[in-house]
Amino acid sequence: MLLELSGVTKHFGGIAAVEDIRFEVTEGSILALIGPNGAGKTTLFNIITGALSPEKGSVRIKGREMVGLKPFQIASAGITRTFQNLQLFSSMTVLENVMAGAYLRSKKGFIRSFFSFPGNCREEKRIREESLILLDEIGLGSSAGLLASELPFGKQRLLEIARALASDPALVLLDEPAAGLNPAETEVLTGYLKKLKTKGTAMVLIEHDMQTVMEAADKIVVLNFGQMIAEGTPAEIRTNPDVIKAYLGEDEKIA
């Protein structure tokens, strides 16, 4: 199993941000985490990536316990993430942003890559070529030479996803990837996520756009006030009475 959570619990003050969360993600599959604001989705991402420690529970990647490890150790186990608020290098080009992501897994590393050690040129050429392919796949090939800050917002979001993927992670955590995308960009995104699955990449998605969730996810976990209230396929979740109840009064609709 690629990712296994069991009994994951974290309180802030007296409030259970997440309580007894358990789910599994297999290689090459997409799990969507949905739930109203404050349900505990971001807290779970922070626990999986090691930014927060749970009080109880276990997070395993390929059977290896991650709780207690530092974020960089968890990243080197093959996990990357994107953020709700974009975290691009705005004064670097689109291509350089993706290359920076790729250097995370390169033998030379990001800092060493700035020095002209023998062998760096070959490595850089390979990373440049792979990054250009990635940009083409996500529809940003023609923008490779622009500064990241020159891209419209929707494309910056796609770029952040491309950068997260450049390190060839086993698991990518995507925090609201469709937020701010127009319908055409959302379609590119959804198609791209589905294509990534076929290459074996697993993804956990926090997403409010139900059309993206229903179309891309293999499995959906629904959180409400830190509790896991449902787990199932998109078809099962769409008709689950507990889920419908949790969403009543919310803007979102279960599509």
Ligand SMILES: Nc1ncnc2c1ncn2[C@@H]1O[C@H](COP(=O)(O)OP(=O)(O)OP(=O)(O)O)[C@@H](O)[C@H]1O
């Ligand atoms: N650092 C913190 N300190 C105190 N309380 C926190 C902290 N982080 C989250 N919480 C609380 O934990 C609960 C879960 O929050 P979380 O941000 O994980 O929810 P969410 O589902 O990601 O919501 P959103 O969709 O709004 O991002 C909320 O009640 C929130 O107020």
